[in-house]
Amino acid sequence: MNEQDLPPIVEAAQPLKHRxxxxxxxxxxxxxxFGAAKLPIEKRLNAEYREAFFHGAKLNLGLRQQIGQMxxxxxxxxxxxxxxxxxxxxxxxDWTRTEWGKMLFIFNNVTALQPRNIMFWDMSAxxxxxxxxxxxxxxxxxxxxxxxxxxxHEYFVIGRDLLERGIANNPDRYKLYESLGxxxxxxxxxxxxxxxxxxxxATFPDAPDxxxxxxxxxxxYCPGHERDAYNELLRIYREGEKEWLPTLLxxxxxxxxxxxxxxxxxxxxxxxxxxxxx
Amino acid sequence: xxxxxxxxLTKVFPIPFRRERIVAVRNLSLEVEPGQVYGLLGPxxxxxxxxxxxxxxxxxxxxxxxxxxxxxxxxxxSREEVGFLPExxxxxxxxxxxxxxxxxxxxxxxxxxxxxxxxxxxLNLVGLKHARDRRLAGxxxxxxxxxxxxxxxxxxxxxLVLDEPTAGVDPAGSREIRDxxxxxxxxxxTVLLCSHLLSQVQEIxxxxxxxxxxxxxxxxxxxxxxxxxxxxxxxxxxxxxxxLARIHAMLSESGARVLAERKPQTTLERFFLEVTSSxxxx
Amino acid sequence: xxxxxxxxxxxxxxxxxxxxxxxxxxxxxxxxxxxxxLFRLKVFYFLxxxxxxxxxxxxxxxxxxxxxxxxxxKDVSLGAMSIFTWLLSVLATAMLLPKDxxxxxxxxxxxxxxxxxxxLIGKLLGVLLLLLISTLVMSALFVIALWxxxxxxxxxxxxxxxxxxxxxxxxxxxxxxxxxxTFSLIxxxxxxxxxxxxxxxxxxxxxxxxxxxxxxxxxxxACYFIGHLQGIARDYWLGSxxxxxxxxxxxxLVALVFPDLQLFNLVDDIVAGNSxxxxxxxxxxxxxGLYTCIYLxxxxxxxxxxxx
Numbered sequence: 001m002n003e004q005d006l007p008p009i010v011e012a013a014q015p016l017k018h019r020x021x022x023x024x025x026x027x028x029x030x031x032x033x034f035g036a037a038k039l040p041i042e043k044r045l046n047a048e049y050r051e052a053f054f055h056g057a058k059l060n061l062g063l064r065q066q067i068g069q070m071x072x073x074x075x076x077x078x079x080x081x082x083x084x085x086x087x088x089x090x091x092x093x094d095w096t097r098t099e100w101g102k103m104l105f106i107f108n109n110v111t112a113l114q115p116r117n118i119m120f121w122d123m124s125a126x127x128x129x130x131x132x133x134x135x136x137x138x139x140x141x142x143x144x145x146x147x148x149x150x151x152x153h154e155y156f157v158i159g160r161d162l163l164e165r166g167i168a169n170n171p172d173r174y175k176l177y178e179s180l181g182x183x184x185x186x187x188x189x190x191x192x193x194x195x196x197x198x199x200x201x202a203t204f205p206d207a208p209d210x211x212x213x214x215x216x217x218x219x220x221y222c223p224g225h226e227r228d229a230y231n232e233l234l235r236i237y238r239e240g241e242k243e244w245l246p247t248l249l250x251x252x253x254x255x256x257x258x259x260x261x262x263x264x265x266x267x268x269x270x271x272x273x274x275x276x277x278x
Numbered sequence: 279x280x281x282x283x284x285x286x287l288t289k290v291f292p293i294p295f296r297r298e299r300i301v302a303v304r305n306l307s308l309e310v311e312p313g314q315v316y317g318l319l320g321p322x323x324x325x326x327x328x329x330x331x332x333x334x335x336x337x338x339x340x341x342x343x344x345x346x347x348x349x350x351x352x353x354x355x356s357r358e359e360v361g362f363l364p365e366x367x368x369x370x371x372x373x374x375x376x377x378x379x380x381x382x383x384x385x386x387x388x389x390x391x392x393x394x395x396x397x398x399x400x401l402n403l404v405g406l407k408h409a410r411d412r413r414l415a416g417x418x419x420x421x422x423x424x425x426x427x428x429x430x431x432x433x434x435x436x437x438l439v440l441d442e443p444t445a446g447v448d449p450a451g452s453r454e455i456r457d458x459x460x461x462x463x464x465x466x467x468t469v470l471l472c473s474h475l476l477s478q479v480q481e482i483x484x485x486x487x488x489x490x491x492x493x494x495x496x497x498x499x500x501x502x503x504x505x506x507x508x509x510x511x512x513x514x515x516x517x518x519x520x521x522l523a524r525i526h527a528m529l530s531e532s533g534a535r536v537l538a539e540r541k542p543q544t545t546l547e548r549f550f551l552e553v554t555s556s557x558x559x560x
Numbered sequence: 561x562x563x564x565x566x567x568x569x570x571x572x573x574x575x576x577x578x579x580x581x582x583x584x585x586x587x588x589x590x591x592x593x594x595x596x597x598l599f600r601l602k603v604f605y606f607l608x609x610x611x612x613x614x615x616x617x618x619x620x621x622x623x624x625x626x627x628x629x630x631x632x633x634k635d636v637s638l639g640a641m642s643i644f645t646w647l648l649s650v651l652a653t654a655m656l657l658p659k660d661x662x663x664x665x666x667x668x669x670x671x672x673x674x675x676x677x678x679x680l681i682g683k684l685l686g687v688l689l690l691l692l693i694s695t696l697v698m699s700a701l702f703v704i705a706l707w708x709x710x711x712x713x714x715x716x717x718x719x720x721x722x723x724x725x726x727x728x729x730x731x732x733x734x735x736x737x738x739x740x741x742t743f744s745l746i747x748x749x750x751x752x753x754x755x756x757x758x759x760x761x762x763x764x765x766x767x768x769x770x771x772x773x774x775x776x777x778x779x780x781x782a783c784y785f786i787g788h789l790q791g792i793a794r795d796y797w798l799g800s801x802x803x804x805x806x807x808x809x810x811x812x813l814v815a816l817v818f819p820d821l822q823l824f825n826l827v828d829d830i831v832a833g834n835s836x837x838x839x840x841x842x843x844x845x846x847x848x849g850l851y852t853c854i855y856l857x858x859x860x861x862x863x864x865x866x867x868x
Contacts, residue, residue, distance in 0.1 A: 019292075020294070023861060023862055023865060023866075026861045027858045027861050027862055030854070030857065030858050030861065031816070031817050031854075031858060032816055032817070034854050035815070035816030035817055036816060038819075038847070038850070038851075039794070039815060039816065041847060042791075042794070042819075042820045042823065042847070043794065043798075045823055045840075045843055045844065045847065046791060046820065046822070046823060048840055048843075049823060049826075049840065049844075078642060078788060078821065078822075078824075078825045078828075079639055079642075079643075080825070080828050081635040081638075081639060081827075081828040081831060082635055082636065082639045084635075085631070085632055085635045085636070088628070089632075092623075092624065092628075114828070116829055116834055117631075119627050119628070119631060123628075208731050209727075209731070242727060291867075331667075331868065334667075334670075334671045335670075335671075336667060336670055336671065336868045337867050337868060338865070338867070354579070354673050354674070354675045355579040355673060356673075357671060357672055357673040357674075358579050358673045360671060361671075362667065362668060362671035363668075364664045364667045364668060364671075365664070366664065367663070367664045367665065367667075367668060368663035368664060368665065369663070369665055369668070370593070370597060370663075370665060371663075372596065372597055372600040372601070373593075373596070377596075381589060381593050382668070382669075382672065384585065384586070384589035385586050385589050385590065385669060385672050385674050386672050386673065387580065387583065387585070387586070387673075389585065426668075429668060430668075433672070439671075
């Protein structure tokens with residue numbers, strides 16, 4: 001049968017809806033329309049998300065140089081936590097080798113990746129203010145004591161700075177205020193500053209009991225605030241027997257004498273409840 | 279009402295990125311009456327599969343229409359009355375025979391006791407009761423075709439569309455399938471059949487249509503199409519040589535010509551089946 | 561002319577009322593079939609690997625303090641959960657349509673009175689069920705591992721705290737317990753599920769026009785990375801005025817077409833100890849649900865008139 005023998009066909013075209021380009025247009029149009037609708041929603045949700053978690057801190061794009069391409073992609077890829085944890089483990093290993101400089105470098109990256117993780121700020125500060133500083137003080141490679149003291153003090157500052165930055169990112173959590181109080185008390189011998197930090201910690205509903213006590217203790221060492229400290233310690237004392245801890249009682253006793261509180265107003269403190277060395 | 283009514287069906291496939299098009303089916307019109315076994319024949323690329331897919335609503339026509347029992351193929355409803363067995367299907371290999379039938383039954387709206395009953399019935403019908411709990415992955419080609427027939431029948435359709443139902447199946451299985459088709463015909467089910475195996479088509483079809491390059495070139499009742507009009511075949515048994523001589527004499531007087539005289543042969547298929555079934559008995 | 565064959569008995573025609581336009585039963589049949597298929601594919605062995613990762617990760621962390629231990633356990637487990645559910649969603653979905661087409665089972669289904677949209681919904685639902693079961697099992701394993709560690713740490717703490725006043729000990733134990741399982745982990749895990757569901761729907765859409773399973777998987781994975789950068793693209797597009805027109809169009813397309821996947825990483829922050837405001841969780845889940853539906857819709861548009 002030749003081509004000519006075939007009956008002529010009516011000029012037939014593919015129905016519109018089956019043409020590939022038509023389907024593509026419908027799909028593309030749907031995606032773009034939906035895209036335009038969801039864009040403001042995502043933007044708002046993103047802002048709310050940052051507000052709830054980051055308090056304004058953004059994922060630092062400068063991080064890319066520091067943690068490398070793969071790390072950065074993984075961080076963006078939703079594995080920020082794991083990248084941070086991986087770095088943290090590395091820092092732990094560096095600690096066993098007392099590589100303080102490297103540790104600090106990692107701490108800055110880890111806290112940049114996870115600014116809302118209290119533990120990272122807390123432990124980074126602890127490593128710097130307590131461990132690195134002690135190591136600097138005992139550094140036998142440095143013959144001059146003066147320089148050792150200087151380096152030790154530098155580490156105190158780094159530790160405090162980490163805590164302050166941590167607090168800036170997490171103003172709604174008590175723990176870093178407490179740690180700040182510890183550092184100010186132990187390393188800077190700043191009793192007034194420590195009192196202030198413990199006091200802030202105590203204001204949080206989930207703060208442990210001892211925060212308010214520590215605040216009062218430190219206040220009692222802060223020159224010019226003995227009266228306030230006494231009032232505070234008295235208030236705590238009156239909360240009940242569970243607060244009658246040795247340190248509280250000894251500070252109370254000391255302040256009663258120091259402020260020359262009239263005998264009639266003084267609390268009678270039995271000797272057996274005071275700390276042994278008192 | 280026809281079981282299948284195809285009116286001026288044309289299907290054109292555009293070739294992407296080129297100006298030419300492939301015309302798979304050209305202005306096809308045919309009717310399949312209820313209760314018929316209709317054979318749609320043609321070489322590869324003649325448009326048989328495309329026509330079937332359009333009838334089943336899997337592909338849309340470029341022009342013209344197809345209807346099943348009066349309902350347009352484009353409507354999902356039209357498929358309530360159809361069962362389809364595609365060419366070389368694999369089915370869901372992870373299912374057992376019974377599970378597969380349950381699945382197809384459920385998507386046809388059957389459930390519960392009725393579904394279980396129907397499944398049992400069909401497994402019996404196609405001779406797969408013994409393999410109901412075996413995964414389809416372990417079925418032979420013939421068994422797959424049979425389970426395919428069973429799923430096509432699950433919702434008791436009035437029309438069956440079968441694409442190469444006996445392709446690749448051994449002679450015994452092939453025989454069984456053909457017998458089943460003849461059974462369906464007796465029950466009044468319409469069958470549209472596509473096959474290359476012309477001798478088998480010849481056995482079971484009432485009407486045939488031959489497609490070539492998308493055009494229906496011949497169509498009609500099988501016996502009318504292939505009977506050689508002016509020839510007669512008479513098969514004798516127990517005829518002595520004298521009787522044969524007298525017949526020859528009579529014929530030469532009448533003006534008719536003897537074209538051939540030979541011992542009729544059984545078909546190779548019948549011979550094979552006889553041998554294999556008797557060796558099975560032994 | 562041979563005699564015409566005897567008239568055959570007519571079968572009762574199907575009543576027109578039998579066809580149901582929308583049938584949850586049909587969808588459910590397809591969904592459970594898909595679930596069974598995926599289950600019998602031993603895709604669930606992913607979970608085994610997850611369990612091993614969990615246990616393995618706990619083992620080497622002894623030298624850290626308990627806070628670090630809990631954090632590592634949570635981060636690793638939730639990270640593993642996140643990636644496995646996502647992988648599962650992409651791999652399981654990517655093969656569904658191509659397999660049905662190649663095996664010709666699609667024809668047997670669509671030749672039945674099953675509308676194409678029901679087929680798609682059924683397939684997606686099957687994958688969503690698989691993801692749900694996986695998430696639940698992995699969560700259970702996670703909670704058990706976490707609880708086990710917590711008990712060990714508590715026992716250790718009690719043992720080494722002889723002489724500590726009970727009130728103080730109680731505070732320490734309270735501290736330990738609060739850093740293990742917190743109820744805020746539940747919405748975090750729920751969002752992991754929502755993210756995976758979104759990807760299942762997206763992968764289904766891609767598979768309707770993709771030429772092969774591998775292509776589908778690759779495009780889907782590319783969307784994963786692009787989605788995580790979408791936030792940055794969006795900020796650049798809406799904010800900066802210094803980029804040229806061509807980059808701006810590109811950024812606009814990225815911002816419009818791709819989802820912002822950073823929004824679905826809530827679990828990171830939960831582990832850090834923050835709790836999610838319920839409103840934020842609800843909004844994120846709703847957005848994820850919306851994406852899932854939209855991708856299903858465009859999958860339908862692409863598939864409905866596809867020549868098979």
